[in-house]
Every structure is written in C-alpha cells, then in structure tokens.
Amino acid sequence: MNKGEQEAYKRDYALAKAQGKPFFPYAVYKDLVVATFAIGFVIFLAIWAPIPVGEPVNPATTDFVPRPEWYFFFLFELLKIFKNENALTPVIMATFIVPNVLMVLLLITPFIDRGPERRIWRRPIALTSGVMVIFFLGYLTHLGAESPGAETGIELENLTPEAEAGLELYLANGCTACHAIKDVGAPGPGPNLTNEGEKGRTIQWQIDHLIDPRSTTPGSTMPAYPNFTDQEYQELAVFLNGLGTEFR
Amino acid sequence: MSTQDIETQTPSPDGEGAAVGAEDIAPKGAMKGAIEKTGDYVDERSGLVTGHKWFLFRNVPGETSWFQTLGFTAMALFGLQAITGIVLAMYYKPDPNTAFQSIQFITNDATWGSLVRGMHRWGASAMIVVVFLHMARVFFWGAYKYPRELTWVTGVILMFMTMFMGLTGYLLVWDQKAYWATVVAVNITASAPVLGPFVADILRAGPEFGPNTLSRFYAIHMLVIPGGIATFIALHLLLITKLGIAEPPWAKRRFRAAREEEAERERMRARTPAGREPVPASPSFEPPQSWPSKDVS
C-alpha cells in the first residue's frame, strides 16, 4: 500500500466506525456466546473422554513409541519425508530448515503481502498458499494420527545372550527415540537400523561410534554415549552388528 | 438504573446524589449514592471508570461477523487454562519420584480432579484449534494489512508460545509416552545448527534428561511462558483497541462506498475538459448530456 492507499483506508475505516455500533453489547454478546460454547465443549470433552493415567516413566520397558500431542504430529511426519535416504532428503530439512522457514514466512506475512486488496477472491496468491498450507498441515496431522501407536517390543530371532543384553541397553537408552528397528521406534532423524549388520562395520567401529559419533561419521547429529561400561559397549556393538544378518 | 434515578440524583447541587428526593431516603438510594461516589473518587484519581466506558461503548464497524469472536474465545480459553492450571499446581509435585503419583492422585482420588485435569488437557487442544482458526480468519480477511501488521506479529508469537506450552506441559505427566516424545523433541532441537545444542542444554538443565529437567519444564510451563503469553495478549489487545477491529471485506457498507466512489469518479471524468486526463483519448468522444452541468460540487 502506498501513502495514498493508506490514507484512503484510514478514511474509509473512520467512516465504517462512525456508521458502526458500540462494542458493548453488539460485539460483546457474540464473543460471550462463542466463548461460553467453547468452554462448555471443553467441559463436555473432559467428562466424556477423561484423560487416563499412562504408564510411569521406565526407560527399560520395550513398548514406547514416542508420540507427541496431536498438534506436533505434522513435525514428526516431516521426519518421515526427510530421513537422510539421499542427498535430496537430509534430516536437517525436517528438523530445522522447513519449520524455521515456515515460521519466518508466517512472521513476515504482512510485510510480504502489502497490497490494498482485502477480498480473498481477489488475492489468488494468498488464497492458494493459505489453502495449500492448511491442506498439508491437515494431511500430515492425519498421517500422524494413523501411524502405529504403542508396540510390544522388537521381535528378533537368534539373539545370543550378549545380543539380548545389547537389545535391553538399546531400548533402555532412548535409541528408539531416533531409530527404528523393524518398524519399532521413531522413523527419524536417525537411519533405520534393521539391517545395520549388512554395512560391514567392525565391533570397534560401533564402539567408537557410540562413544563419539562424530569421530566415525563426521557431521553426525547423533548424541554421544560416553558413559557405558566396556562390557555394555561390547553388548551393544554385537547387537548392532548382527542386525539384519544374524538377528532378523 | 432507571431514568428516574438519574433525574433525582443529577440535579443535586453539591454532588451528593443521595441527599434529595423521597426515594433517596430509602437505604437503596443511599447505597447507590455511596457506590456512585466511590466510582467518582476512583475515576478522578485513575480514569478507570471513564476508560472503561470508552472501552465498552466505542464504536466498532457495524457488520462485525461471528468469525471475529475467535480471538476473544482464545483469550477465554487461556483464562480457563490459567484457572485449571492453578488448581492442578496445588496437587502436582514436580519431582521424578513423585510426579507420576501426584498425577495418579489427581486423576483417581482428588475431588473433581479428573474433571480439572481433563479440562486442562482438552482446553490446551481447544486453544490450539481456536488460535489456528483465528489466525486463518485474519489471514483470509487480509486483516493483517496496513495498519495491523504488528498485531499479526504479536499474534504469531502468541501462537508459538501456545504450542510451546503444549510441549512443556506434556512432560509434566511423566508417563512413558510423554517422556519419550519429549526426549525426541529435545534431541531434535539439539541437532539444529549453532544454537541447537545450547537450547537443548537449557531445556534439559544439562546434557542429559534428569531430575532437574522436570523442575525446569515445570518452571517454564508455569511461569515463563504464561507470563510471556499474558504480556503479549496485553500488547495484542493494546494494538487492537488502538487500531479498531477490521471490517469484514465483504461488508455491505464497503460495497456501497465502493459504488459511490466509482460514481464519483465517473462524475469527475465527465466534468474534466476533453483531452485532459483521466478522460480516455478517444476520437469519438462526445460530452455527456450532463456536461456542462450545474451541480459542480
């Protein structure tokens, strides 16, 4: 809007106000009706669908698939689109770039779209982008709602006692928060480990990787696990290195 | 207050409203006088009463729509969250050893506990939905355009803070689902370049999830963000009352005004001597019948 259009808007708005109605009661009554309805609905839901008590936090159980509140589903679903499979889908797109670009775009919307037109049917770009954003948010949220809930452990055959202990450690230390084995665990940001054994890593490589992921995989975003005992490192490494080959 | 009350009270010369008139001797009249005097006293020193009247009785455009109630509804839901949250805080214990039990107690044993907890959880979802719808209405109406750009910016910040409330509140239940979801969310934060690891450390209160993480989330959820939201709602409302609420883009008044503007331009065009802008240079130009006319006003 240029200066003239801004002045015109202000003049027109002053007219609208002069010919308008007092805030109280004409606008207030509508506000109160809708707000009362909304609060009533919340009370209705609280009675009709009470919130259950979940399972207490226990890092050693086997059935936790991280599940956020529904309004974060779309962010989790982004992780399934960008999961480091190839150069076009780096994880950082889902964890950082896309959310932040959207956030900034949202913040600066009024400084991008500065035309004087306010009727949506005369603003094709705003209309299309608005509808598209709503469609994709809805779609991703729907996908998130459909994705499997709590699982009952990871079924793997031929586990040796050492690998069994490795599995326990794997489950107990939140690895499933970033990795999946046979559909159990989060689909990202870490790679699926179902066939980790086929990569031909050595036991020592796995141990070094756990102690400091950046020493073996430069630029890795996986957190370091420097506090296991030697035996625990051994168990985890044996477990990881057999995945997809010995243990399937 | 009936008109009669006003008539009997206002003429009183020394401002003592309750002093004259037969009804005013009755206790009710005296009471009213006292209230009015208190009101005047406060108003003289604070401007609160006048300010209130200005706030309530100022004009808004005539054709306000039901879509424009969503902001107020978001505010009402925030109030509801504050109230149910305070009640929950009276029973909740932010310690990894007791948090889960206190949630269990609230849900199963405390009087109305399940209701209050349910309202707080569903209220959070409802608030997200309502804030999103409010934002959609502002977007599709172009209500963020001049002069309301900053109202939009404060609104976006409000929305992010509302979502962050959801994230921090989720962990407080200290159950499996919430715990692991939060671990992932914080790990994702940690993987962001440059600031990520710092922010994650701040959230976790250290490099790992531990007892301090819970009390940190509690403090953020209870004090930091609600304070931020309250501040930004105040800013948001300040801007809204200052700028006035937008008129629906399809308001009949607007269309009428547009038609009149068009007609006015038409008249101007008709009055402008031939050959000068904005008359289109057309060889077949013929002065309209109304030109030259007398209504040159």
Ligand code: HEM
């Ligand atoms: C906690 C969240 C929020 C609260 C309590 C809130 C409250 C309000 C209220 C009471 C109004 C008056 C008009 C109406 O009710 O529609 C309003 C208007 C407005 N809001 Fe919000 N709002 C919130 C979030 C947002 C968000 C997320 C945005 C946009 C990104 C936003 C942008 C605006 C704008 C631009 C106006 C002025 C629109 C007009 O004058 O027509 N608000 N807000």
